[in-house]
Amino acid sequence: MEPVRSQINQERIEAEPPLKQKKLRKRKSWVPGLLLLVPILLFLFGFFVVPMLYILYLSFISTDSLSGAGAVYSLQNYITLFTDSYYLSSLWITVKISLLSSLVALILGYPIALTMAKSTPRMRAIITLLIASPLLVSIVVRNFGWYLLLLPNGTINSFLMNIGIINKPLNLLFSELGVVIGLSNAYLPFMVLAIVTSLYNIDPSLEKASAILGASPLRSFFSITLPLSLPGIVSGCVLVFSLSMSAYVTPALMGGANVPVMPVVVYDQINNLLQWTFGSALSYVLLATTLISVFIFTRAFEKSKFKEVFR
Amino acid sequence: MNTTVSDVEIKGATKQFGSNIVLDAIDLEVKQGELLTLLGPSGCGKSTTLNLIAGFLEADQGDVYIKGKKVTKVPPYKRDLGMVFQTYSLFPHMTVYENLNFGLKLRKISKAEQKEKIDRVLALVKMSGLEHRYPRELSGGQRQRVAIARALVVEPELLLLDEPLSNLDAKLRHELRLEIKRLQKEIGVTTIFVTHDQEEALSLSDRVVVMNAGKIEQISTPTSIYKHPKTEFVFQFIGKSNSFEGAVVAIDSQKISVKAGEEIVVVDYDNIIGEDRDISSGDEVKLYIRPENIHIASTRETSAPLELHPATITQMNYLGTSWEIDVSLIGKSLQVLTNDYDSSWREGREVFVGWNPSDLKLIKKE
Numbered sequence: 001m002e003p004v005r006s007q008i009n010q011e012r013i014e015a016e017p018p019l020k021q022k023k024l025r026k027r028k029s030w031v032p033g034l035l036l037l038v039p040i041l042l043f044l045f046g047f048f049v050v051p052m053l054y055i056l057y058l059s060f061i062s063t064d065s066l067s068g069a070g071a072v073y074s075l076q077n078y079i080t081l082f083t084d085s086y087y088l089s090s091l092w093i094t095v096k097i098s099l100l101s102s103l104v105a106l107i108l109g110y111p112i113a114l115t116m117a118k119s120t121p122r123m124r125a126i127i128t129l130l131i132a133s134p135l136l137v138s139i140v141v142r143n144f145g146w147y148l149l150l151l152p153n154g155t156i157n158s159f160l161m162n163i164g165i166i167n168k169p170l171n172l173l174f175s176e177l178g179v180v181i182g183l184s185n186a187y188l189p190f191m192v193l194a195i196v197t198s199l200y201n202i203d204p205s206l207e208k209a210s211a212i213l214g215a216s217p218l219r220s221f222f223s224i225t226l227p228l229s230l231p232g233i234v235s236g237c238v239l240v241f242s243l244s245m246s247a248y249v250t251p252a253l254m255g256g257a258n259v260p261v262m263p264v265v266v267y268d269q270i271n272n273l274l275q276w277t278f279g280s281a282l283s284y285v286l287l288a289t290t291l292i293s294v295f296i297f298t299r300a301f302e303k304s305k306f307k308e309v310f311r
Numbered sequence: 312m313n314t315t316v317s318d319v320e321i322k323g324a325t326k327q328f329g330s331n332i333v334l335d336a337i338d339l340e341v342k343q344g345e346l347l348t349l350l351g352p353s354g355c356g357k358s359t360t361l362n363l364i365a366g367f368l369e370a371d372q373g374d375v376y377i378k379g380k381k382v383t384k385v386p387p388y389k390r391d392l393g394m395v396f397q398t399y400s401l402f403p404h405m406t407v408y409e410n411l412n413f414g415l416k417l418r419k420i421s422k423a424e425q426k427e428k429i430d431r432v433l434a435l436v437k438m439s440g441l442e443h444r445y446p447r448e449l450s451g452g453q454r455q456r457v458a459i460a461r462a463l464v465v466e467p468e469l470l471l472l473d474e475p476l477s478n479l480d481a482k483l484r485h486e487l488r489l490e491i492k493r494l495q496k497e498i499g500v501t502t503i504f505v506t507h508d509q510e511e512a513l514s515l516s517d518r519v520v521v522m523n524a525g526k527i528e529q530i531s532t533p534t535s536i537y538k539h540p541k542t543e544f545v546f547q548f549i550g551k552s553n554s555f556e557g558a559v560v561a562i563d564s565q566k567i568s569v570k571a572g573e574e575i576v577v578v579d580y581d582n583i584i585g586e587d588r589d590i591s592s593g594d595e596v597k598l599y600i601r602p603e604n605i606h607i608a609s610t611r612e613t614s615a616p617l618e619l620h621p622a623t624i625t626q627m628n629y630l631g632t633s634w635e636i637d638v639s640l641i642g643k644s645l646q647v648l649t650n651d652y653d654s655s656w657r658e659g660r661e662v663f664v665g666w667n668p669s670d671l672k673l674i675k676k677e
Binding site for chain 2: 205206208212215219223224227228308309
């Protein structure tokens with residue numbers, strides 16, 4: 001028995017050093033990679049984490065106590081927010097407008113993405129440029145452009161009244177509709193690019209397989225292409241929804257006082273009313289609403305019957 | 312009578328992509344119940360031919376008939392075919408069962424009938440019990456089995472296979488090849504198989520169509536493709552071959568004598584390949600011989616009926632079942648494939664090589 005055991009031991013001893021070396025080499029190889037990330041990590045910490053934590057801290061200070069000697073910590077800001085119907089309805093408007101903007105961007109963006117995925121590389125480059133070009137124009141400039149179109153005596157209303165479809169101007173501007181038009185337009189490129197990425201990843205032979213099994217092009221689209229592009233649809237909707245939830249310029253200019261979305265209310269509280277602590281609480285409720293909505297939305301798809309698509 | 316009915320007929324099909332002619336007026340008939348292989352190098356037009364039959368491409372000229380019906384302009388989803396692709400092409404968001412049921416659902420049959428058909432075809436491809444797996448959870452070989460089952464479950468008029476084995480490793484490829492052959496014989500479905508792998512084509516098919524540069528070179532049984540190639544391309548493409556050049560010095564009704572280097576080689580008159588069989592004295596010709604048709608021996612006496620020529624071994628490669636030996640015969644390099652191996656053979660050793668005149672093929676040089 002003895003010689004056999006010693007032989008095994010020997011093998012073990014011989015086998016171990018290379019293993020250790022391998023581990024060491026592995027560790028060394030990712031250290032320089034991490035070093036490259038140090039500047040951005042420092043930047044994010046200083047200019048994102050610290051201010052966010054500071055705002056969170058502020059949100060727990062009672063509004064009245066700031067003028068006095070010592071700060072009083074309480075949940076008073078949050079209680080006010082959730083008991084005052086003005087703020088609750090502002091939150092609801094924000095969510096509603098963001099949902100509608102995502103939906104409009106999806107309905108308008110999907111056909112563009114589909115066209116892009118099916119076109120030649122040259123055509124694809126041209127469409128990408130066209131889709132992305134609005135991003136080159138300042139959002140403020142674009143908003144004033146929409147003004148001219150949407151005003152009660154603007155281009156669209158004059159046209160509709162001239163051909164007799166309507167007899168008094170539609171409330172396109174300073175209404176929720178105006179904000180949805182503005183936001184879905186502004187964030188359309190994100191939707192299109194997200195969907196087109198997942199369309200590119202679909203093996204073209206799947207559509208052939210579907211056709212040869214007897215599925216018409218329409219049937220193939222609904223059974224194969226659409227479900228397999230769900231990851232793109234979900235990420236596009238998440239992008240447009242989150243961006244819409246936090247949008248300030250477009251709702252402020254297109255909706256004005258008629259559409260008090262949360263970012264506009266927060267701005268008002270902090271800049272006009274100097275209610276820093278209440279404004280901070282509002283910001284955090286907005287952030288939490290966005291995160292929870294996005295989480296529920298993505299989770300719903302990842303648990304759905306299409307869960308296999310998200311792996 | 313039944314076996315002579317054509318299931319597929321292609322008449323004068325031409326297809327052009329830009330200025331590139333991929334198919335040049337092709338005529339092809341596929342008989343009922345046969346397994347026909349389209350074989351050729353990439354770009355020869357074999358996949359284009361299959362796509363014309365499937366309906367994914369439309370010929371610029373010519374027509375396609377399936378079971379006597381003209382389908383040239385019928386879209387693929389109305390052709391009632393089964394097809395297996397190189398990349399498996401299983402729907403990743405559907406289980407094995409849902410993949411198989413996809414075609415059945417479109418055919419509006421009862422749930423019980425769907426299940427019965429699926430169970431039967433899964434047993435056929437030896438995949439029973441894996442109905443609820445997703446394609447991601449299957450190995451490459453299993454995926455291709457499911458893909459074959461999905462094509463068969465709808466009981467198609469034709470089964471089209473587009474290089475279905477080329478993504479698998481050698482062992483699995485061989486296993487699935489046998490499986491496809493067995494299934495095809497069992498079901499009797501007319502099958503068209505596209506491949507660039509000659510071994511696959513020769514071992515599987517009832518008939519092989521060798522294609523090159525958009526044209527059909529030869530349509531024949533595997534043995535006759537290998538033994539009686541009609542064109543120089545077929546001879547070179549299928550199997551290995553040695554070639555040397557020479558000039559005709561004498562000719563009679565049965566034999567042609569060719570002077571190659573210093574040697575006079577005699578070829579049977581029947582062994583002329585190619586269109587041009589009009590050979591006369593003084594013509595420049597090329598001679599071909601397969602490596603396995605060259606006999607090799609240590610001494611002159613061993614194979615008496617053949618005329619043996621002294622040669623020198625330049626390289627020896629062991630292939631497992633046989634040896635591949637390169638020899639130099641008066642400055643010409645020849646490859647020999649043999650099972651009779653003499654352990655005294657070394658690189659640089661002198662041996663004797665010879666061949667049967669009936670194994671030499673001759674083609675007139677352009």
